[in-house]
Amino acid sequence: MNHPESLACKIAEEVQRLIADRFRPPEATYRIQFRAGQMTFRDAASLVPYLSELGISHVYASPYLKAHSGSSHGYDIVDYAHLNPELGSQDDYAAFVKALHSHGMGHILDFVPNHMGIVAAENPWWNNVLENGPSSPYAGYFDIDWHPVKAELNNKVLLPLLGEQYGEVLEAGELQLEYSEGAFVFRYYDRRLPLDPRTYSVIVSHNLDQLKKSLESDSANLYELESILTALEYLPQRTETMPERIAERQREKEVIKGRLHRLTNDCPAIAEFLQQNVRELNGTVGQPYSFDRLDELLNSQVYRLSHWKAAADEVNYRRFFDINELAAVCTEEPSVFENMHRYMFGLVVHGDVNGLRIDHIDGLYDPLDYLQRLQQGGLVALGNAEHCRMSEMPKHANHPPPDWPELEQGFLRHIKEGASTDLQECLYVVVEKILGPDEPLPDEWPVAGTTGYDFQNLANRLLIDPTGLAEVIKAYHRFTGDGPDFREAAYQAKLLILRVAMSSELQLLAHRLNRLSECHRRSRDFTLNTLRIALREIMACFPVYRTYIRDGQVSERDRQVIHRAVAQAKRRSPARNAAVFDFIRDVLLLEQPPGLNEEGCRERELFVGRFQQVTSPLIAKGVEDTAFYVHIPLVSLNEVGNDPAKGAATPNEFHRENTERLANRPGSLLATTTHDTKRSEDARARIDVLSEIPQLWRAAINRWARMNRRHHREVDGLSAPSRNDEYLLYQTLVGTWPLEPLEKHSHHEFTERIQGYMQKAIHEAKQRTSWINPNPEYDDAVRTFVGTVLKDRPKNRFLVDFRAFHERIVHWGLYNALSQVVLKLTSPGVPDIYQGQELWDFSLVDPDNRRPVDFTKRKEILAQLQSELSAGDDARLALARHLANHPTDPRLKMFVTWQLLRFRREHADLFQQGSYLPLEIEGTNSSHVVAFAWRWKTLEQTEKTAVVVVPRLLSRLRSHSVNADDIPGPPLGPVWSDTRLLLADLPCESVRNLFTGQTLYPEANNLLPLATVFADFPVALLTS
Secondary structure (H helix, E strand, O other), X not given: OOOHHHHHHHHHHHHHHHHHHHOOOOOXXXXXXXXXXXXXXXXXXXXXXXXXXXXXXXXXXXXXXEEOOOOXXXXXXXXXXXXXXXXXXXXXXHHHHHHHHHOOOEEEEEXXXXXXXXXXXXXXXXXXXXXXXXXXXXXXXXXXXXXXXXXXXXXXXXXXXXXXXXXXXXXXXXXXXXXXXXXXXXXXXXXXXXXXXXXXXXXXXXXXHHHHHXXXXXXXXXXXXXXXXXXXXXXXXXXXXXXXXXXXXXXXHXXXXXXXXXXXXXXXXXXXXXXXXXXXXXXXXXXXXXXXXXXXXXXXXXXXXXXXXXXXXXXXXXXXXXXXXXXXXXXXOHHHHHHXXXXXXXXXHOOOXXXXXXXXXXXXXXXXXHHHHHHHHHHHHHHHHHHHHHOOOOOOXXXXXXXXHHHHHHHHHHHHHOOOOOHHHOOOEEEOOOOOOOOOOOOOOOOOEEOOHHHHHHHHHOXXXXXXXXXXXXXXXXXXXXXXXXXXXXXXXXXXXXXXXXXXXXXXXXXXXXXXXXXXXXXXXXXXXXXXXXXXXXXXXXXXXXXXXXXXXXXXXXXXXXXXXXXXXXXXXXXXXXXXXXXXXXXHOOOOOOOXXXXXXXXXXXXXXXXXXXXXXXXXXXXXXXXXXXXXXXXXXXXXXXXXXXXXXXXXXXXXXXXXXXXXXXXXXXXXXXXXXOEOHHHHHHHHHHHOOHHHHHHHHHHHHHXXXXXXXXXXXXXXXXXXXXXXHHHHHHHHOOXXXXXXXXXXXXXXXXXXXXXXXXXXXXXXXXXXOOOHHHHHHHHHHHHHHOOOOOOOHHHHHHHHHHHHHHHHHHHHHHHHHHHXXXXXXXEEEEOOOOOOOOOEOOOHHHOXXXXXXXXXXXXXXXXXXXXXXXXXXXXXXXXXXXXXXXXXXXXHHHHXXXXXXXXXXXXXXXXXXXXXXXXXXXXXXXXXXXEEEOOOOXXXXXXXXXXXXXXXXXXXXXXXXXXXXXXXXXXXXXXEEEOOOOOOOOEEEOOOOOEEOOEHHHEEEHHHHOOOOOOEEEEO
């Protein structure tokens, strides 16, 4: 064996080579949503040739580790150690990976470290906790408060899964005790809940004297049953937390179950005895007292069953947002991290996975620590596998060879000191991070960047007219009645969430804070209620998703955030004692009072960590899932990660952020549609047009409201739907109305989609109805209103008028969307395409955006385009001209997407190593264009250049009158008047238009007239 130090060096060199080969940043990704029966591993494998032809370098997969049965999204993982069997077998997965590799493609996995699905029978960790309580080896895997304020929950977990009040469910016979194979469980419909094994004795000893009479006194089977009862009595209590006692309980409970299983198999009399006991304990419907013993047995378990609505106030485990079935996981614990990531690291080592998307990074206790351990864990797994290979041992990333500990530190040192790589450059990792206004991604995070929400909103804001937006906001307030601005709506929504949906999370934090206040004489007089109210106000005033205080250190950015939140909370609470706000501020800033002991300091740091984990879901629920449905002047701005109050973006802002991304996070994803977006990119682009035609929009909504007034009904003394919900409906129809004429069947399907969306929207808004407290009469009024106003009949004046309005704006929306596609596919970063978005798509928030995608149609269109372009440049120009004048043709978006992806792949060095140069526009319509260039000089000193030019705010081009009755034509040729592109010092004697194949020649002073650039096609990429 080589000396450990020299071997570590060799391993490090080989791992560096593997990193450079396997984990290079993608050129372009394609998001696939796996789902049983809709997109399996086999289905994904069959798509690989098409995606390769399209120009995709990496498939970007939704989570596919084992999830809750029937999961539609995969984010409710129940087992991190296995693939989801509903998506296919191990061989199917291997075939998918093989298909990727055979086409030179990679694969990015969406990984979920923040939470797990806790359907008990399917999640072995959670199941063990419900069986053993604090004595479970997995009790520390979940953030459970075993000693909450409510005494009845001491050492228990509240399970809010019942459809009615506990007593009603019990006496209706819906909670049933069952016995199978040595174990007892409670069944509630399809849910199975384990019993604390020590409580088995209640069932086994019931009517035991009668059993003894029926069996011989010296019966070996009877002796065994009594021996089992003795073993149950000596089983360690579920409150035991010493490691040896936990291990003993885990071992002995399984021994007892095995003995009971064998006994009931061997002795039918005892088996029938236990089944009879179960029947008696289950009670008789109509006889309430017959359920008393079952009630006692249920109350003796680790869990306390309750109505699902009780979760808002009393649930004592941290959830993902307010979803009871998703429990937060303590990933910060080393053993939890190791068990969660072991299988995934194996996929990385074997080359099956080439990068990771980390879901909900802000939900973790310490994101930086997690990301550092993730990168180091990947390195160690690769080094372990390489050591095994060098040692001619079986490669297995999960079990290091005996001498690996001697090599690990030297290996990591060589890796860190290597010239070509460091921890940040090991695994390709992007994080789902919502950035607040002027909030950068923390510099120290070892990641390539974000999942692209920041670019998504930047590109969309670029398509909004700032002057028209102000007019749209006025029209909205006139239509709905004066209401709060967005900031106030967001504040009120966060307060509402803390009072209702996340009341339990607030309660848990307040309880922790109360314990902290009792630790020092300067704060002990603050009551629990006072602390809870002040904490609620501070959290509702939080301006960003979270702070990142760790290791006792508070950054200046975090200090300012906390001071700002506390100051606003004070201003909003003039009647409350300011001292309590100051106390909470000092706790959050880790400013310890004199004399506080070491344990008190640790408790404060723990509180800050938990506080930081709660603010991010609060803002997501309060802003994205509430305020975004309440304050809706222009809903294309109400998108994940955006701040609608920022309004429109300027070209200079767009260039500035592109330049910063290239300098700091060039591997960041560029998204325009994701599985979480409220609307698809094309729907937003069409709604953006309303900011350009505010007068037409104001007149239209007022006209439609008058036409549809008779379809309202009165609910709770108010008109239904509300003016706000009606306004949302009209915007939604503008964004989603199909391009093709609706036949009877498709019209019915569209109506149902809009009805489904509106039902979701009004429940999320929480104004007249909600998920927690639904108002069936209002729900029905809205559903009926949508169905009536969309009924396709000659006398429906609204539908006739709406279709005419739609015809006026639909082309502008498509050209908007086309510009957005070009910007995404040519900007600094890694462009990402959500499944199906290579064709026009007008989907809404999930589940609408998870409908099956017609990939057969997409394959056929790509093949058709390839065939047409094979005929040469004349055919290319003819195709471009046709598509420019017929933007509803689905081939238009595919053509632009395919051509740009192919160009980006063929010139990867230009986009990865080149310089980004904003270009100036001069002339009458200069504000209607965004242009930039990529420039790179090769090793051979050859200059490579690509110029990107796209239009914006098309309805206000000089040649288009917003009062014209005809449908506007494409933004081509003469409409650009004297507007010219300044190529500055770019060496472009001539340029070729990628889309048309034409060669263009700059004029004097290196100027290109836009009438020439856009002579035949509405977007341009010009190459030297």
